[in-house]
Amino acid sequence: xxxxxxxxxxxxxxxxxxxxxxxxxxxxxxxxxxxxxxxxxxxxxxxxxxxxxxxxxxxxxxxxxxxxxxxxxxxxxxxxxxxxxxxxxxxxxxxxxxxxxxxxxxxxxxxxxxxxxxxxxxxxxxxxxxxxxxxxxxxxxxxxxxxxxxxxxxxxxxxxxxxxxxxxxxxxxxxxxxxxxxxxxxxxxxxxxxxxxxxxxxxxxxxxxxxxxxxxxxxxxxxxxxxxxxxxxxxxxxxxxxxxxxxxxxxxxxxxxxxxxxxxxxxxxxxxxxxxxxxxxxxxxxxxxxxxxxxxxxxxxxxxxxxxxxxxxxxxxxxxxxxxxxxxxxxxxxxxxxxxxxxxxx
Amino acid sequence: xxxxxxxxxxxxxxxxxxxxxxxxxxxxxxxxxxxxxxxxxxxxxxxxxxxxxxxxxxxxxxxxxxxxxxxxxxxxxxxxxxxxxxxxxxxxxxxxxxxxxxxxxxxxxxxxxxxxxxxxxxxxxxxxxxxxxxxxxxxxxxxxxxxxxxxxxxxxxxxxxxxxxxxxxxxxxxxxxxxxxxxxxxxxxxxxxxxxxxxxxxxxxxxxxxxxxxxxxxxxxxxxxxxxxxxxxxxxxxxxxxxxxxxxxxxxxxxxxxxxxxxxxxxxxxxxxxxxxxxxxxxxxxxxxxxxxxxxxxxxxxxxxxxxxxxxxxxxxxxxxxxxxxxxxxxxxxxxxxxxxxxxxx
DNA sequence: GTGGCTCCTTGAACCGGTTCACGGCAAGCT
DNA sequence: AGCTTGCCGTGAACCGGTTCAAGGAGCCAC
Numbered sequence: 001x002x003x004x005x006x007x008x009x010x011x012x013x014x015x016x017x018x019x020x021x022x023x024x025x026x027x028x029x030x031x032x033x034x035x036x037x038x039x040x041x042x043x044x045x046x047x048x049x050x051x052x053x054x055x056x057x058x059x060x061x062x063x064x065x066x067x068x069x070x071x072x073x074x075x076x077x078x079x080x081x082x083x084x085x086x087x088x089x090x091x092x093x094x095x096x097x098x099x100x101x102x103x104x105x106x107x108x109x110x111x112x113x114x115x116x117x118x119x120x121x122x123x124x125x126x127x128x129x130x131x132x133x134x135x136x137x138x139x140x141x142x143x144x145x146x147x148x149x150x151x152x153x154x155x156x157x158x159x160x161x162x163x164x165x166x167x168x169x170x171x172x173x174x175x176x177x178x179x180x181x182x183x184x185x186x187x188x189x190x191x192x193x194x195x196x197x198x199x200x201x202x203x204x205x206x207x208x209x210x211x212x213x214x215x216x217x218x219x220x221x222x223x224x225x226x227x228x229x230x231x232x233x234x235x236x237x238x239x240x241x242x243x244x245x246x247x248x249x250x251x252x253x254x255x256x257x258x259x260x261x262x263x264x265x266x267x268x269x270x271x272x273x274x275x276x277x278x279x280x281x282x283x284x285x286x287x288x289x290x291x292x293x294x295x296x297x298x299x300x301x302x303x304x305x306x307x308x309x310x311x312x313x314x315x316x317x318x319x320x321x322x323x324x325x326x327x328x329x330x331x332x333x334x335x336x337x338x339x340x341x342x343x344x345x346x
Numbered sequence: 347x348x349x350x351x352x353x354x355x356x357x358x359x360x361x362x363x364x365x366x367x368x369x370x371x372x373x374x375x376x377x378x379x380x381x382x383x384x385x386x387x388x389x390x391x392x393x394x395x396x397x398x399x400x401x402x403x404x405x406x407x408x409x410x411x412x413x414x415x416x417x418x419x420x421x422x423x424x425x426x427x428x429x430x431x432x433x434x435x436x437x438x439x440x441x442x443x444x445x446x447x448x449x450x451x452x453x454x455x456x457x458x459x460x461x462x463x464x465x466x467x468x469x470x471x472x473x474x475x476x477x478x479x480x481x482x483x484x485x486x487x488x489x490x491x492x493x494x495x496x497x498x499x500x501x502x503x504x505x506x507x508x509x510x511x512x513x514x515x516x517x518x519x520x521x522x523x524x525x526x527x528x529x530x531x532x533x534x535x536x537x538x539x540x541x542x543x544x545x546x547x548x549x550x551x552x553x554x555x556x557x558x559x560x561x562x563x564x565x566x567x568x569x570x571x572x573x574x575x576x577x578x579x580x581x582x583x584x585x586x587x588x589x590x591x592x593x594x595x596x597x598x599x600x601x602x603x604x605x606x607x608x609x610x611x612x613x614x615x616x617x618x619x620x621x622x623x624x625x626x627x628x629x630x631x632x633x634x635x636x637x638x639x640x641x642x643x644x645x646x647x648x649x650x651x652x653x654x655x656x657x658x659x660x661x662x663x664x665x666x667x668x669x670x671x672x673x674x675x676x677x678x679x680x681x682x683x684x685x686x687x688x689x690x691x692x
Numbered sequence: 693g694t695g696g697c698t699c700c701t702t703g704a705a706c707c708g709g710t711t712c713a714c715g716g717c718a719a720g721c722t
Numbered sequence: 723a724g725c726t727t728g729c730c731g732t733g734a735a736c737c738g739g740t741t742c743a744a745g746g747a748g749c750c751a752c
Binding site for chain 1: 402
């Protein structure tokens, strides 16, 4: 097929103006629902525009109003880690679900170092490619807040930012789910438990670990056994191996994501241990396959799609000028006991 | 923190021109490496530009050269299906890995119907938001090719397009891996095998099913047992249930993706069957957790990240005007036998 | 009849780049 | 000396929208 191009003739605002017999100013007013256009004229213009199939050129509009009509999402993550974590994809889908209706687009980037992340932020901002950023996976002393501040970009933060801000912030309380997990394990008789946690430079990962420890202590359980890992399957397997091969093997292990938990189960199996008879496993995330595993994984469900929806809505409002004083609380994650956790072995 | 805005004063090309004591035309020439600028002058301009931290405004450039400096990727998929399939995320990462260096961005959309998909395509094209599209998951009589043709957009197709085109096409040969899987199963003594396949409106899904059937027949195996499913875990589980609960239970099932295979294993387990002792399972994709399952899943590995890299490279060349006559062959998928396939039960 | 007011409409500037056509100047040629 | 040629540089138009300030028409009141 010969690409039937030959200069795609796009219809401009001046074409609509000519067709309707008015100035292009009036067309602009009419189609942006500005006051000061006679109703009859407005209708005629709208009709003509529809007839000609006119849609405004985004670059042109972007240039004149200094808005990109797009928001950015930068993942600082290995492609592998990104691909195997459903949270982000669902979050994206949630963002899209509201952006599409507002004629906004989502510009994504995947970078593999904080240096590249910095460049990506600067580039998106300086190029005028986006009007705001979605900030996820908050880290200790997160540099991204300074970047958006300097760039004058709006943002929405999924998690507590380091300073007060007038931008929207989404938070939720993990302590309830954690309390449930710990009680569940204690009720099943577990006394020797260990944690496999995410990178401790990552603020939520740290908080989650601390909340678990707090609850463990409240039940008189030694909370000192935790291993820092990296949310990958390989990392989870290695951490689990260390726990299982050490002395005083735990009777239960809680993981900070499902992927590590699955890998942990695999490590247990390869040592001839049975789950949950010999060791109980609890994950975090509730990825799709968790319920299809054998045994099905006890875990904590989150709501990334809804997070995305709310984040996008608020970010658009922030871009529109709204100021936020209070963080928005999202529904809490919820513990879902399944087959991988059972009575403690003797 | 008070957002330190107060109108972010961006540096324009005219500022650079003033600083270097030349016209803005010359600045433009100098920074775009055009001929007709004295070397000494060019250096002075570049120096000043760097000093002032100038980067071109994307909307402005986009407006004047009619290029968006972005490419689009539209997924017509439920968020759930998208999130649980690593292929797409890895593909995105692969695309990004080359786009970032070229100052191109990736604009993604997630839509849930072919109608919404159509709108997304039209919108991206008419708005002048992208210069080209990445077309994945080819369907029967795929409408997207007509859309990009009408819109005059460049594209790269991952799979055979319905008509000849001068745009880049990426293909690979699955028959080799399929031959290996079938020989593997035959060598293990399997004679009753079934397939759980993807939506047959999806061209590659159909082809994969046919290739499997062809090989089965070559070994004198009844190839008529296949169930169409939807690539989701729930679908895979239901299809597997139908196969296991029918008469003449197969001794092996091959799935068109890992997610369905995992769900299939789960269905087998819940009926008290052992894998692979009672039934062998083979997937397709090699998602991260496949090797961490118990038993580890025999499957076929692909290279979505590399696909993305190559696709982006070729698409950029196509946008630059290059015409393609031959499709580009990617490395073939490869069968990876693991623990979920073993000798046929009696 | 004139001033003032409201309502609708328009010309022109502007957003920040790219690019075309042209001009000045020095060197090279006859 | 006069003409061509090439190099380097510039003014102005253009991309396709938005928006400001101003203008014309119609109406009312004094």
